[in-house]
Amino acid sequence: MEFWATKMPEGMLLRSPRVASSLSDPDRAFTLEAYEAASKMEPLAPVPLDTFVEYGRWFRHQLGSDLDQRTVLRVDRDSPGFRVTLTDGEEIRVKRVVVAAGVGPFRKKPEVFQNLSPQQAIHCYEGRDVRKFAGKRIAVIGAGQSALESAALLHEAKAQVEIISRQPALRWIGQHAWLHHMGPITSMLYSSHDIGPLGISRLVAYPKLVSKIPLKLRDRIRTRAVRPAGSRWLPPRLADVKLTTERTVTQATTLGDEIVLKLDDGSERRVDHVYLGTGYRVDLSKYEFLPQELTRDVEQFDGYPKLAGGFQSSVPGLHFIGATAARSFGPLLYFVAGTEFACRELTPHLARNLR
Ligand SMILES: Cc1cc2nc3c(=O)[nH]c(=O)nc-3n(C[C@H](O)[C@H](O)[C@H](O)COP(=O)(O)OP(=O)(O)OC[C@H]3O[C@@H](n4cnc5c(N)ncnc54)[C@H](O)[C@@H]3O)c2cc1C
Numbered sequence: 251m252e253f254w255a256t257k258m259p260e261g262m263l264l265r266s267p268r269v270a271s272s273l274s275d276p277d278r279a280f281t282l283e284a285y286e287a288a289s290k291m292e293p294l295a296p297v298p299l300d301t302f303v304e305y306g307r308w309f310r311h312q313l314g315s316d317l318d319q320r321t322v323l324r325v326d327r328d329s330p331g332f333r334v335t336l337t338d339g340e341e342i343r344v345k346r347v348v349v350a351a352g353v354g355p356f357r358k359k360p361e362v363f364q365n366l367s368p369q370q371a372i373h374c375y376e377g378r379d380v381r382k383f384a385g386k387r388i389a390v391i392g393a394g395q396s397a398l399e400s401a402a403l404l405h406e407a408k409a410q411v412e413i414i415s416r417q418p419a420l421r422w423i424g425q426h427a428w429l430h431h432m433g434p435i436t437s438m439l440y441s442s443h444d445i446g447p448l449g450i451s452r453l454v455a456y457p458k459l460v461s462k463i464p465l466k467l468r469d470r471i472r473t474r475a476v477r478p479a480g481s482r483w484l485p486p487r488l489a490d491v492k493l494t495t496e497r498t499v500t501q502a503t504t505l506g507d508e509i510v511l512k513l514d515d516g517s518e519r520r521v522d523h524v525y526l527g528t529g530y531r532v533d534l535s536k537y538e539f540l541p542q543e544l545t546r547d548v549e550q551f552d553g554y555p556k557l558a559g560g561f562q563s564s565v566p567g568l569h570f571i572g573a574t575a576a577r578s579f580g581p582l583l584y585f586v587a588g589t590e591f592a593c594r595e596l597t598p599h600l601a602r603n604l605r
Pocket residue numbers: 251252253254263264265266270271320321322323350351352353354396539571572573584585586587
């Protein structure tokens with residue numbers, strides 16, 4: 251739960267609906283509902299971050315999971331398998347490696363902000379403590395869930411916030427609410443994961459099928475399913491936040507303690523910090539624990555590994571799950587709801603090979 255517990259902003263709410271926020275276990279015994287019942291908690295929608303983090307820890311406890319919390323420094327090939335070196339120097343020899351290391355190293359810092367220090371330009375991934383920005387002037391760049399929710403949390407923490415977005419208008423998830431309340435017709439149009447618009451939502455619930463679609467079309471489906479948009483519970487919280495749309499920041503410079511932003515309409519903003527809700531770009535070479543000698547043998551689509559059955563890459567025994575698998579199996583793999591498919595696809599493959 252490191253990502254959720256230490257990176258996501260305090261006070262965050264999950265974007266995924268409750269039914270799509272349970273981790274997968276073989277008997278569906280350890281769902282979010284089971285955790286809430288066991289902890290005598292009132293089920294809330296949307297799901298608060300703290301609840302989800304505690305649910306994850308409870309889940310692990312229920313499984314009696316044997317989790318080694320040391321950091322992996324390096325993975326090397328060591329015929330017939332791999333040598334995994336941990337930060338304390340211990341080396342472990344294994345036949346297979348399943349990489350499930352998340353999106354942290356993939357966060358995007360657009361070129362224009364490269365000269366700003368990490369304290370000046372903060373990616374939403376690192377913006378956990380919004381309260382320390384009370385009274386500060388903050389430009390939030392982007393129009394996806396991270397940008398919009400961070401803007402709401404910063405505003406509520408008494409920062410002076412302006413959202414700057416390239417899009418002509420903000421988009422909200424589930425704008426056609428009535429389509430979600432038509433019983434069996436709704437189930438035909440949307441899967442319960444609620445990833446993507448009508449129709450696409452249904453398709454992406456079948457990652458095996460998605461993997462058979464030609465790459466170009468698969469990419470269009472993926473990008474459409476996760477295009478920048480905010481949850482429906484955000485607009486009232488953003489009502490008093492300044493919004494500038496259809497504008498790009500063309501220059502960001504430092505002047506004393508201030509940051510001067512130039513926009514493509516010639517206007518200027520002076521702020522104390524920039525919050526980057528600029529997303530992530532999967533690029534295997536950014537995983538520092540995977541040396542170049544290994545990643546160069548992994549067939550890729552622009553940074554994403556090409557994966558076959560059991561999430562195996564072109565390097566036998568090296569598997570990738572989570573966001574890195576989304577180019578092969580579709581956008582479901584970006585989300586918690588993808589854990590069920592990931593487990594059902596991966597574990598039989600590993601078990602077969604063990605036998
Ligand atoms: C802003 C934001 C909001 C999101 N909201 C939602 C949401 O509402 N609902 C949803 O379903 N999904 C959401 N997601 C997607 C979310 O990232 C995934 O659902 C989920 O966290 C992916 O799980 P994971 O295990 O692949 O990666 P992570 O949860 O990121 O876990 C990666 C793990 O790998 C560990 N690790 C990394 N490197 C090493 C190393 N070298 N050695 C040892 N361990 C290592 C980390 O410590 C961490 O525990 C959101 C993502 C972002 C960025």
